Structure formats: structure tokens, C-alpha cells
Amino acid sequence: MTIQTDVAIIGGGATGAGIARDLALRGVDVSLFERGGLGGGTSGRSHGLLHSGGRYAESDPIGAEECIRESRILRDIAEGCIRETGGLFVQLESDDPAYFEEKLEACNELDIPTETISAEEAHERVPGLTEDVERAFTVPDGVIYPSRLVVANAADAREHGASIYTHTPVESVTTANGEITELHVGGEINDTVEATQIVNATGAWAEVMGEDLGVDVSMQPTRGVMISVEYDGLDPVLNRCRDPDDGDIIVPHDGEVVLGTTSVAVEDPDDYEEADWEVERSVDECAELIPDITDAPEVRTWWGVRPLYEPDEDERDDGRGISRGFFVINHAERNEPANLISVVGGKLTTYRQMAEAASDQICARLGVDASCETDERPLHASDDPAQLDALIDEFDAVNPTDRDIVTTATPAESAAD
Incomplete structure (x- = not known):
């Protein structure tokens, strides 16, 4: 039997689930389709940093x-999806002091x-910190558990009438009269799905899905x-205070720290090299901040793919210069399918704003006069981690970033995911 809905969202990461929640709260009939378990793309394969904005402040x-x-x-x-840690930007002896001042300003x-602190105070806050510290400043970074965040949004959307479908890949598309008339969903x-509006919220896969959508x-x-890696006692997120480069972030978890990361352009977000040099370089660079990391036992390793939007071919290098801002593409303005929008770019931290911007456009096109409420209403079970972890199991959303935290997690793996 054909599924009929006002809005069909393709992609069940944080942004797709956030759009489903936003629209459902506004009374829109919405269905979400994810080819695997929720959050299995970029959302669940990050370092789990809740950004203060400090990393991008000057650039x-x-x-x-x-x-x-x-x-x-x-x-x-x-x-229940957040851990308060705070963060430090740390200048080492080899780092440019002018960059420190530029970022702080x-x-x-x-x-x-921010608060500027001396090397001595930085050592008091992080006992294992290298002796090469010159100074540091604090920022309100934190840790985010993306598996919990994604399922909290999906469950909230469902509570307000949305339909959430996992393991349902979009296999083909039918178009007529300048619109997408049908999605053919497998799994x-x-x-067949008939929707008034279609949303491409597939993140790093937006170009691949876009080709299928025309x-x-x-x-x-x-x-x-x-x-x-196994490492106990780190409280704040550590950021190396230099131009963004490989191995300049250390994110604390319970009894572990997550080291990262590299930035290498890929052609296919489903098929790319997982290079040993990336692991070795990240560990070596992070060890310049905490030397004991060099010998810390490795727990698990994974790669994620960033959903960077860059229509200018001249800017496509390692991606570090591409904006981490987000874009809502109205394909009707390009004489493409009039009932399609794509949501690209952004960060896990900004998923809710991305969802709000997309939902505003969708509601305007549907004639729905309702405002966003997601900035004020707590997420479903937001104060109950145990309930969130049960939802993770239900939505098949156990992913590498927070596998050590959620109670439904499978035993940690030492091999690359």
C-alpha cells in the first residue's frame, strides 16, 4: 500500500531527525526514511565534541x-545527551603566539x-599536560552523545505523529511535471511513497542522493x-591553539579519550581508504599535548565523513578551508524539482538550527502557519539516559562515537569500524 505523507525526509541523522521533530511539532504529517539504523552516517561517527565555536572563531x-x-x-x-566538560585552547612553545591572540580576540x-590561564594553572587542570605549555584559555566546549541525541529527536517526532522508518533505502524516483511524484523505498x-515535499538530508551523501533525485x-x-584510547582523568576538551591541522583535538570520555582528527578529501563517502598513517599521525600529534597518550592502549578506531558543501571546484582541497556553516538549497529556484530541498553542511552542534531553517521553508511552501518550538521544548526523555539508551536499541542506533557510553552498546572493538 502506498505511503502518503506531506513531507518525506531522506536521511536519519541528527539533521533529518531534527527536521522530523520540528515539523511534527508544527502539526505537519512527516515520514522519515533511513537506509540503515539512525545516526549511522556522519552523526554517529564524529569525535563527539559539543562546539563552543572557538575552533572557528577567527576563520x-x-x-x-x-x-x-x-x-x-x-x-x-x-x-541526557550532553556532558559538561569545558574546554581549553592550549598554546605550546612551538605555536605562534599571534594566533593565540587572534583566536582569543x-x-x-x-x-x-573565555578566561586566559597560565601554564601553571593549565597543569593544575590537566595533570598529564606536556611541560611545553606556554598558556591557555578556556571555552565552554562539551561532549555530546550523538546516538542519544538522534533517537531523542526521532522519538519526539514520533510522539507528535511522525513516522520513522529505519533500514528503508530509497531505491528509485519517479518525476513528472517538474516534481518528484514517487519515492520507491526498499528494505x-x-x-512507494508519495509526498508533497521531499527533503534530502543525507549529509555527506547529499550529492549521491541528489543524482538519484535528478x-x-x-x-x-x-x-x-x-x-x-584508555586514559583516565582528563576533564576538559583539549584543543591545540594553532591553525587547524591533523591531531589537534582530544575529547574526554569515561576512562577513555578520543583523539582526532585528519581531513582527506574522498570521492565516495561509502568507499574510501582507512589509512594507517592517519592513525599514527593523530596519535603523535595529540601526544604533543598529553605525552602519555603515546603508550595508551587503543580501544577502537573509526572514520567519519564530513558533509562539506563546496560548489566552487577551486576550493576543494583537504576541506579545512570550507565553511562549517550550513545551507538549505531550494531546488525550485534552480529549475529543478519544485518540491525538493536539500540541507547540507553544518555541524552536529548546529543540527537544530539547520532543522529549523529547513522546516521554515517547508512550512511556507505547504502554507502552514506555525512557528518553531524546538529551541524551548526539552527533547523526549532528555533527562532519562536509560530510556534514551533503550531507544538507541529500538532504532538500531549504536554508533562508534558513544559506544562506550550507552548502556546498550556492544563490547568495544579494537579494529577499525
Whole structure:
């Protein structure tokens, strides 16, 4: 039997689930289709950093401003998905002091709270920190558990009438009269979907899915490695205060730290090399911050692919210069299918704002006069980690980033996922 819905969302990461929740709260009939378990793409394969915006303050102030605003909102609405840690930007003897000053000034201009501390105080806060520290400043970074975040959004959407389908890949598309008239979905439903509006929220796969939908979405996905090692006692997120490079972030988990990351352009987000040099370089570089990491036992290693949007071919290098801001593409404005939008770019931290922007456009096109409520309403079970972990099992959303945290997680693996 054909599934009929006002809005069909393709992609069940944080952004897709966030759009489903936003629209459902506005009374829109919405169905979400994910080819695997929820969060199995970029969302569940990150280092789990809740960005303060400090990392992008001087290079991408718009993206940084989005991060600090959204991180504050997430602390209010997603308590069980967040761990408060704080963060440090650390200048070593070999790092440019002018860069430290530039980043600190940029943070202050964007109202990202900071406090400059001496090398001695940095050692008090992080006992294992290298002796090569010159100084540091604090930022309100944190840790986010993406598996919990994604399922909290999906469950909230479902509570308000949305339909959430996992293991349902879109296999083909029918178009007529300048619109997409049918999605042919396989997997666990193997059915046809008719929707008034279609949303391509497939992240790093937006270009691949766009080809199936008959549109051009120019992505430059880049891969990055994360290595989780045994290490106890690190409280804040550590950021190396230098131009972004390989191995300059250390994210604390319980009894582990996640080291990362690299940035290497990939052609196919499903098929790319997982190179040993990336692991070795990330460990070596992070060990310049905490030397004991060199000998720390490796728990598990995984790669993720960033959903970077870059239509300018000249900018497609390693992706580090591409904005981490997000874009909502209205394909009707390009004389492409009039009932399709694509949501690309952004960060896990800014997923809710991405969902709001997309939902605003969708509601305008549907004639729905309802405003966004997701910045004020707590997520489903947001104060109950045990319930969130049960939902992770239900939605098949156990992913590498927080596999050591969620109670439904399978035993950690030492091999690359």
C-alpha cells in the first residue's frame, strides 16, 4: 500500500531527525526514511565534541556564532545527551603566539566566554599536560552523545505523529511535471511513497542522493579518523591553539579519550581508504599535548565523513578551508524539482538550527502557519539516559562515537569500524 505523507525526509541523522521533530511539532504529517539504523552516517561517527565555536572563531565567525548559540540551547533541551566538560585552547612553545591572540580576540567578539590561564594553572587542570605549555584559555566546549541525541529527536517526532522508518533505502524516483511524484523505498517496507515535499538530508551523501533525485548538490566530503584510547582523568576538551591541522583535538570520555582528527578529501563517502598513517599521525600529534597518550592502549578506531558543501571546484582541497556553516538549497529556484530541498553542511552542534531553517521553508511552501518550538521544548526523555539508551536499541542506533557510553552498546572493538 502506498505511503502518503506531506513531507518525506531522506536521511536519519541528527539533521533529518531534527527536521522530523520540528515539523511534527508544527502539526505537519512527516515520514522519515533511513537506509540503515539512525545516526549511522556522519552523526554517529564524529569525535563527539559539543562546539563552543572557538575552533572557528577567527576563520568562520558565522559558523562559530551558530555553534555558541546552539550549544547553549542543547544544554537546556538535551540534558541526557550532553556532558559538561569545558574546554581549553592550549598554546605550546612551538605555536605562534599571534594566533593565540587572534583566536582569543575573535572569541571575545562573538561573546564566546573565555578566561586566559597560565601554564601553571593549565597543569593544575590537566595533570598529564606536556611541560611545553606556554598558556591557555578556556571555552565552554562539551561532549555530546550523538546516538542519544538522534533517537531523542526521532522519538519526539514520533510522539507528535511522525513516522520513522529505519533500514528503508530509497531505491528509485519517479518525476513528472517538474516534481518528484514517487519515492520507491526498499528494505523493511518495500513500498512507494508519495509526498508533497521531499527533503534530502543525507549529509555527506547529499550529492549521491541528489543524482538519484535528478539534481546537482556539489559536496566535498572529507574523511577524518578518531582513535579512542584508555586514559583516565582528563576533564576538559583539549584543543591545540594553532591553525587547524591533523591531531589537534582530544575529547574526554569515561576512562577513555578520543583523539582526532585528519581531513582527506574522498570521492565516495561509502568507499574510501582507512589509512594507517592517519592513525599514527593523530596519535603523535595529540601526544604533543598529553605525552602519555603515546603508550595508551587503543580501544577502537573509526572514520567519519564530513558533509562539506563546496560548489566552487577551486576550493576543494583537504576541506579545512570550507565553511562549517550550513545551507538549505531550494531546488525550485534552480529549475529543478519544485518540491525538493536539500540541507547540507553544518555541524552536529548546529543540527537544530539547520532543522529549523529547513522546516521554515517547508512550512511556507505547504502554507502552514506555525512557528518553531524546538529551541524551548526539552527533547523526549532528555533527562532519562536509560530510556534514551533503550531507544538507541529500538532504532538500531549504536554508533562508534558513544559506544562506550550507552548502556546498550556492544563490547568495544579494537579494529577499525
